Amino acid sequence: MTSYNWQQLSIPTIKDLLTSTELDDAAWQTLAQDSRRGVQNLVRQHQKQLERTLKAQQSFEQRLQFEKKYWQKGQLVAGIDEVGRGPLAGPVVTAAVVLPPTVDILEINDSKQLSDEKRHQLYPKILSEAVDISIAVGSNQLIDTENIYHATELTMAQSVNNLRVLPQHLLVDAMVVPVNIPQTKLIKGDARSISIGAASIVAKVYRDELMKNYDKVYPGFGFSDNAGYGTKVHLQGLQKLGPCAIHRHSFNPVKQYLK
Amino acid sequence: MGLNYLIRQLSQTGCVSNQLILKVCGQYYQETTDYHKLLHWVKQQLPVAKQESFIQKLAQPLDMTIPFITFFDAAYPKKLQQIYNPPAILYYQGDLTLLQIKSVAIVGARLSTSYTQTIVHSLVPQLVQHQLVSVSGLALGADACCHQITLEQQGKTIAVLGNGIDYFYPQQNQVLQKQIAAKGLLLSEYPPSTRPKKFYFPQRNRIIAGLCDSLLVTQAKQRSGSLITAQLALQENRNVWAAPGPIDSALSKGCNQLIAAGASPYYEAYDLINELIN
Numbered sequence: 001m002t003s004y005n006w007q008q009l010s011i012p013t014i015k016d017l018l019t020s021t022e023l024d025d026a027a028w029q030t031l032a033q034d035s036r037r038g039v040q041n042l043v044r045q046h047q048k049q050l051e052r053t054l055k056a057q058q059s060f061e062q063r064l065q066f067e068k069k070y071w072q073k074g075q076l077v078a079g080i081d082e083v084g085r086g087p088l089a090g091p092v093v094t095a096a097v098v099l100p101p102t103v104d105i106l107e108i109n110d111s112k113q114l115s116d117e118k119r120h121q122l123y124p125k126i127l128s129e130a131v132d133i134s135i136a137v138g139s140n141q142l143i144d145t146e147n148i149y150h151a152t153e154l155t156m157a158q159s160v161n162n163l164r165v166l167p168q169h170l171l172v173d174a175m176v177v178p179v180n181i182p183q184t185k186l187i188k189g190d191a192r193s194i195s196i197g198a199a200s201i202v203a204k205v206y207r208d209e210l211m212k213n214y215d216k217v218y219p220g221f222g223f224s225d226n227a228g229y230g231t232k233v234h235l236q237g238l239q240k241l242g243p244c245a246i247h248r249h250s251f252n253p254v255k256q257y258l259k
Numbered sequence: 260m261g262l263n264y265l266i267r268q269l270s271q272t273g274c275v276s277n278q279l280i281l282k283v284c285g286q287y288y289q290e291t292t293d294y295h296k297l298l299h300w301v302k303q304q305l306p307v308a309k310q311e312s313f314i315q316k317l318a319q320p321l322d323m324t325i326p327f328i329t330f331f332d333a334a335y336p337k338k339l340q341q342i343y344n345p346p347a348i349l350y351y352q353g354d355l356t357l358l359q360i361k362s363v364a365i366v367g368a369r370l371s372t373s374y375t376q377t378i379v380h381s382l383v384p385q386l387v388q389h390q391l392v393s394v395s396g397l398a399l400g401a402d403a404c405c406h407q408i409t410l411e412q413q414g415k416t417i418a419v420l421g422n423g424i425d426y427f428y429p430q431q432n433q434v435l436q437k438q439i440a441a442k443g444l445l446l447s448e449y450p451p452s453t454r455p456k457k458f459y460f461p462q463r464n465r466i467i468a469g470l471c472d473s474l475l476v477t478q479a480k481q482r483s484g485s486l487i488t489a490q491l492a493l494q495e496n497r498n499v500w501a502a503p504g505p506i507d508s509a510l511s512k513g514c515n516q517l518i519a520a521g522a523s524p525y526y527e528a529y530d531l532i533n534e535l536i537n
Contacts, residue, residue, distance in 0.1 A: 025304065025305070025306055028306060029304075047306070047307055047308055050306055050307075050308035050309070051308040054308050054309060054312065058312070064454070068452070068454055071426070071427075071428070071454060072423075072425060072426050072427065072452065072454075073427060074427025074428065074430045074433035074436075075430065076430060101422070101426070101428050101454045101455050102428075102454070102455045102456055102457050104456060104457060
């Protein structure tokens with residue numbers, strides 16, 4: 001690395017240098033000795049940034065604690081999550097995601113804590129890094145005949161069974177998947193495990209896109225905005241048009257509009 | 260408390276780079292052997308943001324039963340001492356005496372074909388006959404092939420890992436990793452329970468390049484990890500060999516380029532071994 005005589009450089013020049021190159025710790029130490037206030041501010045900003053990255057890394061490692069136990073033994077772990085248990089319309093979507101032990105997508109978290117934009121950024125990253133991914137869709141008919149809880153279990157099992165690699169362990173968000181693979185049921189799993197978090201993002205993005213397409217087939221319920229949840233627009237649509245083919249008849253208030 | 264303990268402890272924190280550990284060793288020999296002063300010095304070198312977590316991690320108990328050697332041990336190979344940024348610490352499992360024997364690193368693509376097997380089969384029995392050691396990185400493809408065939412031939416092999424020694428990665432090589440621990444030598448500069456990370460693998464490659472006397476690349480794409488290893492080996496004055504391949508094979512492009520740039524073309528074991536033992 002080129003070494004600079006920092007004292008001689010103007011603050012705008014230093015700023016430019018900082019955006020174009022990455023300084024090592026020693027260079028930052030020298031900068032920290034600089035008495036100019038502008039430089040001190042730059043140093044403080046850098047420290048804050050470093051702290052944030054460090055926190056993110058530590059939290060990431062923390063959220064890999066369940067996976068690591070199995071990775072260390074050379075086992076594959078799948079994270080399973082579901083999206084769409086609450087809505088009045090559309091399917092329940094489940095995803096099974098098998099991540100490699102080398103995974104380093106620090107932003108993976110519970111899909112509910114991420115913006116739609118962030119989820120869409122992470123989706124292709126997860127797809128390209130994952131060892132395997134499988135998405136399963138449990139239809140509204142399945143939900144009506146089986147009840148939502150059992151339909152979710154069946155759909156989760158399907159997403160696991162459709163994986164091309166066989167994981168030796170499952171991490172599941174607050175459910176037990178009816179498959180013959182050892183599993184850990186984690187309360188608030190999507191925020192505690194990277195694999196479950198990744199599954200929640202994949203399922204969420206997939207289902208949101210699906211509902212956007214259903215909005216074109218069944219307009220008038222605002223599916224692209226509400227994803228089938230009972231918003232005002234959705235309820236007004238129900239009142240005006242009655243239930244469409246993807247409404248869950250067993251759910252209230254859909255029931256009331258059945259002839 | 261001795262220098263080895265200090266190195267082991269700094270390595271375990273995961274906050275201190277290898278280069279900084281080496282600098283602390285310099286401090287130990289030139290300035291002070293006082294344990295607390297040295298720790299304080301390290302802390303001063305770290306960015307403020309890292310200092311707190313460094314102190315926290317220092318306080319955690321240290322499992323000294325896990326075998327390791329440091330730069331300063333007699334078992335640490337001379338040729339590795341001479342490379343740029345030599346690992347200050349190496350955790351190991353298996354037969355350390357293998358480090359004192361002349362060795363050939365065999366590396367190549369993870370998605371290598373039967374061509375790699377042909378090449379490895381042509382060399383390894385000869386290596387074993389001359390009681391030389393094979394070195395590789397326990398990745399899929401060429402690496403696994405190198406270790407596997409060496410073991411089949413009752414030879415000795417060293418695997419350098421990009422994760423903690425107690426971690427099984429990749430999953431497909433779990434059995435092989437156990438066999439190497441029992442019959443050969445596993446090495447890693449990362450403390451136990453360290454999960455593999457992508458940027459550890461190029462780091463691991465410098466150790467492979469440093470440990471070997473000669474290096475053979477079987478199949479490699481352009482801009483691949485194997486080429487990084489070959490580049491590092493060239494910088495450290497190792498004999499670099501590459502197996503020539505068809506000009507229309509993406510997996511041989513890296514090898515053909517290496518030859519064009521001056522690496523010796525490998526087409527039979529005799530030349531390589533001859534150069535090594537004479």
